[in-house]
Amino acid sequence: MHGIFGIYFIVGHHSALRYVLSSIVEELSKGPTKVVLHGNADPDAIASAFVVQSAFPDVVIWTPGGIDRMGKVMTKTLGIETVEGPDEPPGRLLVLDTSGPEQLPEGIDLKDAIVIDHHARNDRWSEAMYYYCDDGKSSCAEIVYELVKLAGMKMTREVALALMAGIITDTGMFKFAKPATLRVFSELMEQNGTQIDEATGLVSIDVDTSEKISQLRGAQRLKYWKVGDKIIAASQGSAFEASVCKALIGLGADIVFVGSQRGNMFRISARATQAMVRRGVHLGKLLGGIGTETTNGGGGHPGAAGITGMGDVEAILNISVDNAMKLLRNLDSSRD
Numbered sequence: 001m002h003g004i005f006g007i008y009f010i011v012g013h014h015s016a017l018r019y020v021l022s023s024i025v026e027e028l029s030k031g032p033t034k035v036v037l038h039g040n041a042d043p044d045a046i047a048s049a050f051v052v053q054s055a056f057p058d059v060v061i062w063t064p065g066g067i068d069r070m071g072k073v074m075t076k077t078l079g080i081e082t083v084e085g086p087d088e089p090p091g092r093l094l095v096l097d098t099s100g101p102e103q104l105p106e107g108i109d110l111k112d113a114i115v116i117d118h119h120a121r122n123d124r125w126s127e128a129m130y131y132y133c134d135d136g137k138s139s140c141a142e143i144v145y146e147l148v149k150l151a152g153m154k155m156t157r158e159v160a161l162a163l164m165a166g167i168i169t170d171t172g173m174f175k176f177a178k179p180a181t182l183r184v185f186s187e188l189m190e191q192n193g194t195q196i197d198e199a200t201g202l203v204s205i206d207v208d209t210s211e212k213i214s215q216l217r218g219a220q221r222l223k224y225w226k227v228g229d230k231i232i233a234a235s236q237g238s239a240f241e242a243s244v245c246k247a248l249i250g251l252g253a254d255i256v257f258v259g260s261q262r263g264n265m266f267r268i269s270a271r272a273t274q275a276m277v278r279r280g281v282h283l284g285k286l287l288g289g290i291g292t293e294t295t296n297g298g299g300g301h302p303g304a305a306g307i308t309g310m311g312d313v314e315a316i317l318n319i320s321v322d323n324a325m326k327l328l329r330n331l332d333s334s335r336d
């Protein structure tokens, strides 16, 4: 099977994509399966795993890199069981919602793995037996929804609500949703009699004081650069990078990078406004490029991305800002 899917993807033929999904359905029906999720698994990842667990036999959800706060509210409310620890559970490996292998524990064998994702296409997954990547989807939940529909599964209310919550969080409450996302969402509501507030309730968390302080510190340490009438900002902190990014976008920045250093490891989150994305900014590609340049792992969506690795956070922040400035200048000159 190796490599065949790559050809289908380039052809992009609808029935060919469906063929790959049906092959995946067939494989998962054999069981057992261990679903593995990226570190700090978010509601989209958790929802996708939960749906697979409900539709196929003997599915264990493995979260070796932990679960984020919204994901934890969701697992608790829906009673979703996950296995944390470093020990690999038995079963066929299914990787969901994960942009690259570097987001998983080291030494995982990808030979028989199935990878389903909606981030920018990543050649580092080429070892996997099946790599189904649809970066036209706003969430992994939408792809998994297709998958279980093909499997002929009868959806429960809980499963529908989980998918809705995954879509809501990955689209920033529909801000980044595609028309097809809304069609899936309305289908989920209609067929299961579910309401939007039930789904948001699965992922609602109070912002605690430590997060607010991280945001304030991020603002305090902020540096910014002007390119034309656009503003690129960068800051450093020790926690809540994504939340600090959001706060700095709220202050008026168009593109933001927030990094933290832990020992010799660094972590950077990046965000761009939708207006920037519409003008051609793709932070997933921008950070992915840095990952290749520096052998760190980076990737993500056009408007939200991250990079982790070994090295000096300040240096990588500088490279990120430089690349973003170049990108904005190029976009400006290509418009003239």
Ligand SMILES: [Mn+2]
Pocket (backbone or CB within 6 Å): 044, 045, 097, 118, 138, 139, 140, 170
């Ligand atoms: Mn996702």
